[in-house]
Amino acid sequence: MAVRPISITGEPVLHERATEITEFDDALRTLVADMFETMDTAPGVGLAGPQVGVGLRLFVYSFVDDDDRTWRGVAINPTLWQSPLSIEPLDDDGESEGCLSIPGERFPLRRADDVLLRAVDLHGEPFEIEAHGWLARIFQHEYDHLDGVLYADRLEHPFGKVVAKTIRKSSWGVPGKTWMPGVDHPEG
Template identity: 70%
Template sequence: MAVLPIRITGDPVLHAPAAPVTEFDDALRTLVDDMFETMDAAPGVGLAGPQVGVPLRLFVFGWTDDDDVLHRGVAVNPVLWISPTGIGELDEDAEAEGCLSFPGERFPLRRAESVILEAVDLDGTPFEIRADGWLARIFQHEFDHLDGVLYVDRLSHPFAKAAKKVQKKNSWGVPGLSWLPGRDHLDD
C-alpha cells in the first residue's frame, strides 16, 4: 500500500466528470487500498478517485459516528438519491465542510440531511446504504467529486468570496498542484 498525492483545486482531473469503473481487478483493489491509506494519513473521512488523479467513479469513506460505530467502505459507480435540502440560515459550525483538495479550510455548506447511496463493491456486488447527517454529507461531498464539483464550487456569498481569496493567496487553481499526506505540512 502507498500514500498517494492528493490533487489541489485547479487540477483538470478535479473539474471534469469521472468515467465509470469497468475493470474489477487487482489494480482496482490496489488503488482502493492506497486510497484508504491516503485518506487515513490525511486524515479525512472520504476520498474520491479524481482526488488522487484517477478519473474513475469511485470513492472510499471512513467515519465514526457519535455511538462509536465505524462506517467504512468503498462505493464504485455510485448513484446518489438526495432528499430535499433544508432552508433557513446556515449554521456556520454544524454545516462546516472541508476538502482534502482545498486543504486546511472549512466553509459552511447546506447539504441534504438524508441520502440513499446505491453502488457496487470491489466484486461488482450491488449494495445500498441509507444515510443521515454527517454520513449523508460525506456521500454528497464525495459524489460531487465524481461529477467534477468541489464543495467550494457550491458555496454561497460571502463564503464563496472567502474561498476565492484563500485560493488566490495559496496560488491554487492551476494544474499540477498536489500535497502528500504524512510529508507535506498543511495548516488544518
C-alpha cells in the first residue's frame, strides 16, 4: 500500500466522467488499497479514483455513524438513486461539507437525506446499501466525482462565489496541482 498524491481542482481528470471498470485484477486491488491508505492518511471519509489521478468509476469510504456502526468499503461502477431534496432552509453548519480536492475549505450544500447505492465489490460481486444522513452525503459526494462534478460546482450563492475566489487566491483551478497526505499541509 502507498499514499498517493491527491489532485486539486483544475486537474482535468477531476472534471471528466470516469470510465467503467472492466478488469478486476491485482492492479485494481493495489489501487483500492492505496486509496484506503490515502483517504485514511488525509484524513477523509471518502475518496474517488479521479481524486488520485485515476479516471475510473470507483470510490472508497469509511464512516462511523451515530449508532457506532462502521461503514467501510469500495464501490465499483456504482449507480445512485436519491430521495428528493428538502425544501427547508439550508443549515450552514449541519449541511457543511469539504473535499480533499479543495483542501481546507468547507461550505454548506444541500444533499438528499436518503440514497440507494448499487455497485460491485473488488470481486465483481454486486451489493446495495440504503444510506441515510451523513453516509448518504458521502455517497453523493463521491459519486459526483465519478461524473466530473466537485461539490463546489453545486454551491449556491454566496458560497459558490467564495469558493471560486478561494480557488483563484490559492492558485488552484489549473492542471498539475496536488498535495500529499501526511507530507503537505493541505491548505496549499
